[in-house]
Amino acid sequence: xxxxxxxxxxxxxxxxxxxxxxxxxxxxxxxxxxxxxxxxxxxxxxxxxxxxxxxxxxxxxxxxxxxxxxxxxxxxxxxxxxxxxxxxxxxxxxxxxxxxxxxxxxxxxxxxxxxxxxxxxxxxxxxxxxxxxxxxxxxxxxxxxxxxxxxxxxxxxxxxxxxxxxxxxxxxxxxxxxxxxxxxxxxxxxxxxxxxxxxxxxxxxxxxxxxxxxxxxxxxxxxxxxxxxxxxxxxxxxxxxxxxxxxxxxxxxxxxxxxxxxxxxxxxxxxxxxxxxxxxxxxxxx
Amino acid sequence: xxxxxxxxxxxxxxxxxxxxxxxxxxxxxxxxxxxxxxxxxxxxxxxxxxxxxxxxxxxxxxxxxxxxxxxxxxxxxxxxxxxxxxxxxxxxxxxxxxxxxxxxxxxxxxxxxxxxxxxxxxxxxxxxxxxxxxxxxxxxxxxxxxxxxxxxxxxxxxxxxxxxxxxxxxxxxxxxxxxxxxxxxxxxxxxxxxxxxxxxxxxxxxxxxxxxxxxxxxxxxxxxxxxxxxxxxxxxxxxxxxxxxxxxxxxxxxxxxxxxxxxxxxxxxxxxxxxxxxxxxxxx
Numbered sequence: 001x002x003x004x005x006x007x008x009x010x011x012x013x014x015x016x017x018x019x020x021x022x023x024x025x026x027x028x029x030x031x032x033x034x035x036x037x038x039x040x041x042x043x044x045x046x047x048x049x050x051x052x053x054x055x056x057x058x059x060x061x062x063x064x065x066x067x068x069x070x071x072x073x074x075x076x077x078x079x080x081x082x083x084x085x086x087x088x089x090x091x092x093x094x095x096x097x098x099x100x101x102x103x104x105x106x107x108x109x110x111x112x113x114x115x116x117x118x119x120x121x122x123x124x125x126x127x128x129x130x131x132x133x134x135x136x137x138x139x140x141x142x143x144x145x146x147x148x149x150x151x152x153x154x155x156x157x158x159x160x161x162x163x164x165x166x167x168x169x170x171x172x173x174x175x176x177x178x179x180x181x182x183x184x185x186x187x188x189x190x191x192x193x194x195x196x197x198x199x200x201x202x203x204x205x206x207x208x209x210x211x212x213x214x215x216x217x218x219x220x221x222x223x224x225x226x227x228x229x230x231x232x233x234x235x236x237x238x239x240x241x242x243x244x245x246x247x248x249x250x251x252x253x254x255x256x257x258x259x260x261x262x263x264x265x266x267x268x269x270x271x272x273x274x275x276x277x278x279x280x281x282x283x284x285x286x
Numbered sequence: 287x288x289x290x291x292x293x294x295x296x297x298x299x300x301x302x303x304x305x306x307x308x309x310x311x312x313x314x315x316x317x318x319x320x321x322x323x324x325x326x327x328x329x330x331x332x333x334x335x336x337x338x339x340x341x342x343x344x345x346x347x348x349x350x351x352x353x354x355x356x357x358x359x360x361x362x363x364x365x366x367x368x369x370x371x372x373x374x375x376x377x378x379x380x381x382x383x384x385x386x387x388x389x390x391x392x393x394x395x396x397x398x399x400x401x402x403x404x405x406x407x408x409x410x411x412x413x414x415x416x417x418x419x420x421x422x423x424x425x426x427x428x429x430x431x432x433x434x435x436x437x438x439x440x441x442x443x444x445x446x447x448x449x450x451x452x453x454x455x456x457x458x459x460x461x462x463x464x465x466x467x468x469x470x471x472x473x474x475x476x477x478x479x480x481x482x483x484x485x486x487x488x489x490x491x492x493x494x495x496x497x498x499x500x501x502x503x504x505x506x507x508x509x510x511x512x513x514x515x516x517x518x519x520x521x522x523x524x525x526x527x528x529x530x531x532x533x534x535x536x537x538x539x540x541x542x543x544x545x546x547x548x549x550x551x552x553x554x555x556x557x558x559x560x561x562x563x564x565x566x567x568x569x570x
Contacts, residue, residue: 015366016379022439023382026397029407033400118550121542122522123529124305206390209504213530223392230396231508257396264388272381275447 027261034058034254041250058255067225068256074138075205075221082142082204087197089147090155095181097152098159099167116149129214140214141207141221148203151196158192159185191274198271205263222260230256305543328540338541340516341524342499348430348506348520349498355434357494360445361487365479367446368453380450383443391504394440398432399423423509426517433505452486453479492560496553499545521545 029049033041035058036051062068096102097109125144134140162185170180186193208223220228230253332338363383370376386394401407402422409419422428456478464474503522510518515527521541529538 012366012369016370016375019363019379019443020382023386023443026401030397030400117553118546121305121539121546122525123535123539123542126530127535202388206388206392208390208392209507223390226396227392227508231392231399253396254400257393257400261389261393265385268385268388269381272384275384 030254030257030261034251034258036251038251058251059259062252062255062259067229068222068259070218071220071222071225072259074219075223078138078141078207078221079201079204081138083197083201085142086146086148086151086200086204087193090152090196090200091181091186091193093147094152094155095159095177095185098156112149112152126213135214136216136219137214138219141204141210144210145203145207148199151199155189155192155196158189162188194271194274198267201267202264222256226256226260229253305539305546328536329544331537332540332544337515337519338524341519341521344517345499345501345520348433348501351430351434352437352501353494353498356437356442357491359438359442361449361483363442364446364449364453365475368450380443380446383446385443386440387444389440391440391502391508394436395505395508398436402432424512426513429509429513429517433502433509436505437502448486448490449483452483456482488560488563492553492556495556496549498552499549 032048032051035054035056036048037053037055037057040048040052097105097112099105129135129140129144134143166184166188167180170184175183206223208221208227211219211221211224212227215224217228367376367380370379389397399406403409403424406423408422412419422432460478461474464478469477499521501520503520503526506518506520506523507526510523515523519527522545525538525542525545528534528541532538
C-alpha cells in the first residue's frame with residue numbers, strides 16, 4: 001500500500017496522544033497529590049501534578065489501623081474466595097455444556113442464556129437474599145453473582161475450540177471426565193482462564209453496591225468505604241486518625257483512591273496480553 | 287456442573303419467581319409467599335405516578351444521548367488503531383485505552399469529582415488564573431453531558447476490542463485487490479472495511495437498543511445526591527429508592543418487572559429487525 005499523507009499521520013498522532021493523556025493524566029494527578037505534603041497541596045489549591053517533597057503521611061494516616069485497613073482486608077478476602085469459587089463453578093459448568101451429548105445440555109444452555117435476556121430484578125433478588133438469611137454475611141457478596149453468563153459463554157467457546165482428537169486420545173487412555181478436564185482442557189485454556197479469572201476478580205474487587213445493600217457498615221469492603229468518605233464526602237480523617245493528627249483531606253482522599261486502584265494496576269499488565277486471545281476466541285465463536 | 291446449575295436455579299429462577307411480589311403487598315414478617323395478593327394494584331399505582339414517568343423519560347433521554355455520542359467513539363477509535371502500521375504503538379495505546387474499563391464506578395466518579403468539582407483541578411486552575419469557576423459536578427443541567435463523558439472515558443477503549451477483532455478478520459487480499467483496481471484509501475475503507483464490520487456494528491446496536499432502559503445504575507446512583515433526582519433518576523434508581531430505601535417492595539418490584547419485560551421485548555423486536563435486514567442478530 002502507498003504511504004499515507006503527512007497530514008493524516010499528524011492527525012492520527014495527535015488523536016493517539018490525546019487518548020493516552022486523557023487516561024494517564026487523571027491517575028498521575030491522583031497519585032501525585034496523595035504523595036504530596038499537606039502544605040504543598042494547600043498552597044497549590046487542592047492538587048499537585050508533581051510533588052516537590054514527597055511524603056507518605058496520608059498513607060500512614062489511613063493505614064494506621066481503623067476503617068481502611070479493615071476494608072482492605074474484606075475486599076481482598078471477598079475477591080480471593082469469590083474468584084476461586086466463581087472460577088470453579090464456571091469451569092465445571094462450561095465444560096459440561098461444551099461437550100456434545102451431555103444429557104439435557106441444550107435445554108440447560110437455553111435456560112442459562114434466558115437469564116441474560118431477562119434478569120430477575122433488584123427487589124426480588126434482595127428479598128431472596130434476605131429470606132435465605134444471608135443478610136450481613138460475606139456470602140451475600142459472592143453467592144448471588146457466582147456465575148457470570150458472559151464468562152460462561154467465553155469459556156464454553158474456548159473449550160469447544162480444543163480439537164476433538166485430544167478428547168478422544170485422552171478417553172482411549174482411560175481418562176474420566178475430571179481427568180480430561182484437569183489434564184487436557186485446563187492446561188490448554190490458560191489464556192481464557194486468565195481473562196475470566198481477571199474479570200471475576202475485578203468484579204469482586206470493584207463491587208460496592210451489594211455491600212451497601214447487604215452489609216452493616218463495619219463489614220464494608222474498600223469500594224463502599226471509598227464511596228462514603230470520598231464520593232459522599234463524610235469525614236474520613238476523624239474516624240481513622242483520631243484526634244490530634246489532621247491530614248489534608250485532599251491527600252487522604254487521593255490516597256484511598258490510590259489504594260483502591262493499585263491492585264488492578266498491578267495485575268493488569270500481566271493479564272492484558274491475553275485479552276484478545278481469551279475473550280475473542282470464546283465470544284466470537286458462540 | 288451441579289454447583290453452577292444450582293446457582294442459576296436458585297439465584298436467577300428463584301429470584302425470578304420472586305417477581306410475584308409485584309402483585310402482592312410485601313409484609314416482611316410473612317415473607318414473599320405468604321404476603322397478601324393485591325392483583326395489579328401496584329401497577330395501577332405505578333402508571334399514574336408522575337415520578338415514575340419522569341424516571342422513564344430520564345432513562346430514555348440518557349440512553350439516547352449515549353447512543354448518539356458514545357456509540358460511534360469505540361468504532362472510530364478501533365478504525366484509527368487498525369490503521370496504524372507500527373504494531374508496538376498500537377499495542378501500547380490499546381493497553382492504555384482498555385485500562386479505565388477495569389476501574390470501578392466509585393473511583394471514576396471520585397476521579398471526575400476531584401478533577402471537575404468546585405475545588406478540583408479545573409476550577410482551582412481557573413481560579414489561579416483569575417478566571418471565574420464553572421460548576422460541572424452538582425449542576426443538574428450539566429449532568430447528562432457529564433455522564434456521557436464518563437462513559438466514554440471509562441469504556442470507549444474497551445469497546446474497541448470487538449471492532450478490532452472484526453477488522454483483524456478482514457482478508458488482506460481484498461485490500462490489495464481493491465488497491466490494484468485503483469481504489470484509493472477512502473474507497474477501500476468504504477467498500478472493504480465497512481462491509482466487513484457491519485454485522486458486528488448491527489449486533490452491538492441491537493444489544494444496546496435492547497438495554498435502552500438500563501443506563502448505568504451505579505453511575506447514576508453515585509451521583510444522584512449531588513444533582514438531585516430531577517436530573518439523575520432512572521428506572522433502576524427509582525426501584526432502589528422506592529423499594530430498598532422506602533420499603534415499598536411490591537411497588538418497586540412492579541417497576542422493575544415493567545423494565546425487564548420492556549427490555550426483553552425490545553431485544554426480541556430488534557433481533558427480528560436484524561433478521562429482516564439480512565444480518566445474523568444476537569440469536570437465531
